[in-house]
Amino acid sequence: MLNNAIKVQNLDKKFDEIHAVDDVSFEIKKGEIFSLLGPNGAGKTTTIGMISGLRTPDAGEVWLMGYSVQSEPKKAKAELGVVPQEIALYDDISARANLNFWGKMYGLRGEPLNTRVYEVLKLIGLEDRQKGTVSKFSGGMQRRLNVGIALLHQPKVIIMDEPTVGIDPQSRRQILDSVKHLRDQGVTILYTTHYMEEAQELSDRIAIMDHGKIIAMGTHDELIDIVGELDRITLTISGESSDVLPVWQKLEGVQQITSEDGTLHLLVKDSNQVLPGVFEAAAGVGVRINSVDIQEPNLEAVFLHLTGRALRD
Numbered sequence: 608m609l610n611n612a613i614k615v616q617n618l619d620k621k622f623d624e625i626h627a628v629d630d631v632s633f634e635i636k637k638g639e640i641f642s643l644l645g646p647n648g649a650g651k652t653t654t655i656g657m658i659s660g661l662r663t664p665d666a667g668e669v670w671l672m673g674y675s676v677q678s679e680p681k682k683a684k685a686e687l688g689v690v691p692q693e694i695a696l697y698d699d700i701s702a703r704a705n706l707n708f709w710g711k712m713y714g715l716r717g718e719p720l721n722t723r724v725y726e727v728l729k730l731i732g733l734e735d736r737q738k739g740t741v742s743k744f745s746g747g748m749q750r751r752l753n754v755g756i757a758l759l760h761q762p763k764v765i766i767m768d769e770p771t772v773g774i775d776p777q778s779r780r781q782i783l784d785s786v787k788h789l790r791d792q793g794v795t796i797l798y799t800t801h802y803m804e805e806a807q808e809l810s811d812r813i814a815i816m817d818h819g820k821i822i823a824m825g826t827h828d829e830l831i832d833i834v835g836e837l838d839r840i841t842l843t844i845s846g847e848s849s850d851v852l853p854v855w856q857k858l859e860g861v862q863q864i865t866s867e868d869g870t871l872h873l874l875v876k877d878s879n880q881v882l883p884g885v886f887e888a889a890a891g892v893g894v895r896i897n898s899v900d901i902q903e904p905n906l907e908a909v910f911l912h913l914t915g916r917a918l919r920d
Contacts, residue, residue: 611636611637611670612763613634613641613670614635615654616669617667617668618657618664619631619664619667620653620657626818627819628653628657629650632821633821633824636795637763638793638794639812640787640796640798640809641797641812641814642800642809644799644800644801644814644816644918646918650819651768655689655766655797657676659766686762686764688759688760688765689757690767691753692769692770692772694750695753696752696753696756697741698749699740701737702738702744703737705741705752706727706755707724710723710724715759715760724759730755731754733748733751745778746775746778747775747779751778751781754770754782754785763794765794765795767798771805783805801918803907803910806906807906812825812826813825815830815913817910830906831904831909833912837874838876838877838878838903839874839901839904839908839911840873840878841871841872841900841901841902842873842885842899843871843897844871844895844896845897846889846893846894851888852864854888855873858888861873862876865917872917873885
């Protein structure tokens with residue numbers, strides 16, 4: 608466990624009949640960005656709730672920097688900073704006052720507190736707005752401040768739960784850049800998201816989660832290898848999909864077809880070779896193709912291949 612910042616072993620959690628987290632295990636190396644990628648409801652937030660000690664698992668155990676969250680909670684939590692999915696700020700005071708308050712809660716005082724508040728304001732890009740009342744901030748600025756609070760005590764491990772949901776592009780970029788900066792400083796980051804592009808950009812390793820289980824884990828390239836060199840064709844049509852699916856399934860190069868909410872997804876060996884046959888077959892059964900989108904292998908294709916449906920909210 609010496610090289611691991613986080614070790615999760617056989618975590619399990621049920622809520623009535625819902626198996627929110629089902630025998631989940633993984634390890635995160637020190638200085639690594641590890642992303643939990645999955646749709647809303649996959650079990651990501653429940654998992655990090657147990658890792659951070661906010662929820663008690665029905666079974667399993669978690670260690671942070673070698674300390675057991677269950678048996679040594681104070682030592683484990685001292686190593687941890689958490690950016691929750693919900694914004695947790697005092698909105699009737701300034702950004703700097705929020706940071707000062709939470710810094711004191713972490714035990715900082717005097718010049719060390721002032722220095723650390725300045726460093727955090729610079730990192731999250733709010734130096735010019737530090738005296739502004741939080742209630743007048745945009746949602747993106749509030750989320751950046753939320754991130755800053757988790758960094759005040761310079762934790763060795765940071766958990767970020769969907770930190771860019773519903774924010775403006777500038778704030779999103781600021782948060783993603785700050786995550787990379789923290790990794791460069793040796794901080795270990797557990798990052799949950801349902802945005803495929805964020806996981807691809809940030810992660811040293813990625814675990815794909817669905818229905819409470821880890822269904823795949825590895826580097827970006829290792830996960831892409833699951834589907835090989837397959838392209839994904841996404842189509843919308845006018846007509847019955849049941850008329851055209853049997854015909855498309857017989858086309859050479861078509862590996863998998865799924866249908867979801869009127870959108871059809873084809874995994875194919877070579878979209879350039881397959882697409883003419885797709886159009887010809889559709890015309891032959893009186894189905895009109897309204898739109899076509901082609902993507903090279905990515906994490907969306909991996910999720911589709913493993914679950915038979917698209918990664919989405």
